[in-house]
Amino acid sequence: MRVLGLETSCDETGVALYDSEAGLLAHRLYSQVELHAEYGGVVPELASRDHVRKTLPLINELLAETGFSKQDIDAVAYTAGPGLAGALMVGSCIGRALAYGWGVPAIGVHHMEGHLLAPMLEDEPPEYPFVALLVSGGHTQLVQVEAIGEYILLGESLDDAAGEAFDKVAKMLDLDYPGGPRVAALAEQGDKERFTFPRPMVDRPGLDFSFSGLKTYTLNTVAKHALEDGLPDDQTCADIACAFQEAVVDTLVIKCRRAIEQTGFKTLVIAGGVSANTRLRERLEEALAKKGAKVFYARHEFCTDNGAMIAFAGCQRLVAGQEEALGIKVRPRWPLDTLEPLV
Amino acid sequence: MTIILALDTSSDACSVALLRDGARSSLCVDAPREHTQRLLPMVDEILSTNNLKLHDLDAIAYGRGPGSFTGLRICLGVVQGLAYAADLPVIAVSTLQAMVLGARRELDLNAQKDVVVAMDARMSEVYWGHYTGIGAQAVVDERVSSPMDLAQYMNDLASRDDVVVVGPGWHYSDLNEFNVSAAFQGVMPKAQDVLSLAESSWLAGEYTTAEKSQPTYLRDSVAWQKRKRIRQS
Numbered sequence: 063m064r065v066l067g068l069e070t071s072c073d074e075t076g077v078a079l080y081d082s083e084a085g086l087l088a089h090r091l092y093s094q095v096e097l098h099a100e101y102g103g104v105v106p107e108l109a110s111r112d113h114v115r116k117t118l119p120l121i122n123e124l125l126a127e128t129g130f131s132k133q134d135i136d137a138v139a140y141t142a143g144p145g146l147a148g149a150l151m152v153g154s155c156i157g158r159a160l161a162y163g164w165g166v167p168a169i170g171v172h173h174m175e176g177h178l179l180a181p182m183l184e185d186e187p188p189e190y191p192f193v194a195l196l197v198s199g200g201h202t203q204l205v206q207v208e209a210i211g212e213y214i215l216l217g218e219s220l221d222d223a224a225g226e227a228f229d230k231v232a233k234m235l236d237l238d239y240p241g242g243p244r245v246a247a248l249a250e251q252g253d254k255e256r257f258t259f260p261r262p263m264v265d266r267p268g269l270d271f272s273f274s275g276l277k278t279y280t281l282n283t284v285a286k287h288a289l290e291d292g293l294p295d296d297q298t299c300a301d302i303a304c305a306f307q308e309a310v311v312d313t314l315v316i317k318c319r320r321a322i323e324q325t326g327f328k329t330l331v332i333a334g335g336v337s338a339n340t341r342l343r344e345r346l347e348e349a350l351a352k353k354g355a356k357v358f359y360a361r362h363e364f365c366t367d368n369g370a371m372i373a374f375a376g377c378q379r380l381v382a383g384q385e386e387a388l389g390i391k392v393r394p395r396w397p398l399d400t401l402e403p404l405v
Numbered sequence: 406m407t408i409i410l411a412l413d414t415s416s417d418a419c420s421v422a423l424l425r426d427g428a429r430s431s432l433c434v435d436a437p438r439e440h441t442q443r444l445l446p447m448v449d450e451i452l453s454t455n456n457l458k459l460h461d462l463d464a465i466a467y468g469r470g471p472g473s474f475t476g477l478r479i480c481l482g483v484v485q486g487l488a489y490a491a492d493l494p495v496i497a498v499s500t501l502q503a504m505v506l507g508a509r510r511e512l513d514l515n516a517q518k519d520v521v522v523a524m525d526a527r528m529s530e531v532y533w534g535h536y537t538g539i540g541a542q543a544v545v546d547e548r549v550s551s552p553m554d555l556a557q558y559m560n561d562l563a564s565r566d567d568v569v570v571v572g573p574g575w576h577y578s579d580l581n582e583f584n585v586s587a588a589f590q591g592v593m594p595k596a597q598d599v600l601s602l603a604e605s606s607w608l609a610g611e612y613t614t615a616e617k618s619q620p621t622y623l624r625d626s627v628a629w630q631k632r633k634r635i636r637q638s
Contacts, residue, residue: 102632107474111622114478118489118616132490148475151441155482156489162445163459163490236635293635388449389442 063136063381066121066160067373070113070153071145071173072199073097073104076369077120079128079135080377086183088128089370090120091363099239103229110148117156135164137385139376142170143393144200150392158390167385169376174201174398176371177333179210180360183374188329188358193321195314196398197342198334199225199242202314203398204269204321207331210378211403216321217269224310225336227273231306234284235299245303246339252304253297257283259309264316269324271317273310280306311342315349328355338365379404408457409607410465410487411600412448414440414480415472415500416524416573420596421447424604425455431597440479448487459491464612466603468594469497470621471524471532471547477620488615495618496603496611500524500594501534501572505541507598508571512589518567519544522592523555523574531555531574532623540605549623552577559583 064087069076078089094112098104125131140157143150154170161168178194181187193216196203202219222230225242232241235248259279262272283302287294294302318330330350336342337359347357364370382404406426413420419440422431432447452459467484470477488495505520514520516539523533526549533555534547545558556579562568571592575585606612 100631110474110478114481114485115619118485121489122616132492148478151475152478152482155441155444155479156486158445159483159486160490161486162449163487239632291636388445390445392441 063377064130064134065137065139065373065377065380066135067369067376068117068138068140068153068157069176069367069369069372070117070149071141071143072149072367073109074367075113075116075120076367076372077117077124078369078373079124079130080370080373082377082381086370086374087130088124089368090124091368092116092120095240102233102239104146106146106148109146110152113149113152117153132164135166137161137166137376137380138168139171139372139380140168141173141176141372142391143173143396145173145394147392147394150394154390154392158386158388162388167380169379169384170386170391171372171376172396172398172401175401176375178205178207178331179375179378180333180364180371181331181358183364183370184360188331191327192329192331193318193325193327194331194333195318195337196334197224197314197332197336199223199229201334202271202273204317205398206325209403211401213399213401215399216324217271217317219271219273221272221274222277224271224273224314225334227277227310228336230277231280231303234281235303236293242335243338246307246341248300248303249307249341252300252302254304254308256301257305259305261309261313261316264313269317269321271313276306276309307341311339311345314342315345318346319349319353322350322353322355329358330355331358333360333365335366338362407604407607408462409496409600409603410448410451410462411467411498411596411603412444412465412480412484413468413500413503413594413596413599414444414476415468415470416476416593418593418595419443419447421451422596422600423451423455424600425457429597429600430455431595431600433595440476444479444483448483459487462491462493464494464496464603464607466496466498466599467618468500468503468596468599469619470500471526471549471623472500472594474620474622477622481618481620485615485618488618493615494612495615496606497613497618497621498599498602498606499534499547499621501532501547502536502541502543502602503594503598504572504592505536506601507595508569508589508592510598511592512571514569518569521559521568521570522572523570524572525574525576526624529577530624531577533574541602547623552579556580556582
């Protein structure tokens with residue numbers, strides 16, 4: 063089955079063609095980063111407007127690249143949630159109508175299930191069961207994954223998502239949007255010994271996270287060292303970025319180790335935008351190797367939002383016979399653990 | 406003979422209409438916030454009751470705006486999907502112009518009279534336009550402005566008595582002097598009127614591809630706050 067995947071849940075327009083036999087055939091991504099950068103964050107109305115301009119031209123590019131025609135598409139998968147309501151509507155309406163027009167099945171995909179399954183697109187995919195750490199701008203969750211659609215939420219952030227904290231710290235340090243990767247790059251220049259930031263909730267049992275206190279602590283440190291223009295000197299900014307990243311990574315590592323101990327699983331999957339963070343990958347691999355567990359993640363371009371993961375996740379459900387009715391359901395809020403198993 | 410399907414979800418109404426060999430049929434529901442759920446099933450219903458497949462159509466028309474931003478994109482998203490899938494041309498129709506036809510149809514207006522139509526654009530503004538003649542030709546470019554500016558435009562008209570005013574945009578207190586009744590304010594964009602205008606566009610060769618079809622928002626520069634940087638580097 064050849065599945066067209068569409069992703070429009072936030073500020074990236076992603077399309078992909080995935081074949082249940084041959085694997086990923088091609089994917090295309092248009093990032094709106096430049097559009098939103100001057101506002102310091104995603105402007106939902108502008109995001110929606112851009113999706114409605116870019117989706118069909120990207121599908122044209124995808125077909126041209128693969129040499130397939132419209133008639134070669136056997137099903138359509140689109141992100142139905144969670145995400146920005148207006149942005150989700152664009153991809154959902156186009157995707158559902160395309161499937162209707164072609165007379166093929168359609169499926170609305172859970173964006174985080176897409177992320178969670180993205181490492182399956184790699185040559186050495188993880189095997190079930192595993193623990194998944196979903197870390198992005200909107201989510202920080204630990205999930206016990208028995209199979210596709212069989213998810214038990216082990217813990218999650220009680221306030222800010224890890225990626226959101228990265229973006230907010232980037233703003234404090236006057237870095238461009240999206241700030242996460244820029245904080246990580248700046249942290250490389252920092253001195254690890256200069257500041258030690260608190261590790262939120264590590265002294266408490268359980269697998270929940272909290273990053274808003276750390277964010278405030280970072281803000282106070284920035285204010286304390288600020289020069290006349292309100293920003294510390296460059297080296298201090300780098301030291302703060304470093305201390306912040308170490309605190310976030312340390313917290314995530316401690317909770318992941320705890321989740322592996324608790325479940326007895328030998329596999330951890332990290333997914334979502336923050337899973338591209340090199341420091342996090344290194345530290346997790348090091349910590350979990352001691353427990354005899356292995357860490358899996360997607361290639362860099364599939365850590366952030368993309369159409370390939372939606373085509374893949376949709377394909378798994380479509381092959382199992384699931385499909386969507388003609389009425390389009392967009393779910394801006396959609397808990398992962400309410401998804402149905404495959405059979 | 407020409408077969409055209411028209412869709413509109415620019416207001417609380419969700420509507421579809423079909424022209425087939427000169428015969429028209431339409432479906433319309435008042436369904437705020439349910440457009441995504443309703444639209445495709447209504448398309449399927451109107452096609453199947455007419456024993457048509459999507460590929461039998463010559464073109465698809467849509468209410469391109471102005472109107473609710475989300476509503477415009479739901480309609481266009483579905484239209485893009487349908488038209489792209491079946492390689493159909495797409496016809497964009499002004500929702501304000503469609504309302505003029507709707508007003509004449511529903512309120513039995515004298516076709517000799519001009520119509521100034523206004524929709525609520527929120528943020529204390531109105532989308533409006535001034536139309537004349539049977540085909541509802543635009544007298545001025547459709548626009549978004551304060552109700553006060555619209556009142557000013559009306560008061561500057563040489564012959565106020567030859568103009569009828571309709572549409573939900575007239576509810577603003579700055580427009581009270583025009584005494585627009587509830588019935589006249591109740592005029593909404595509907596697919597059947599989009600269809601009538603689309604028919605003329607089709608005959609005139611005015612259509613485009615799914616990829617090139619876009620909404621007409623009118624309000625393009627909402628004052629989204631730009632970010633202030635601390636240090637210029």
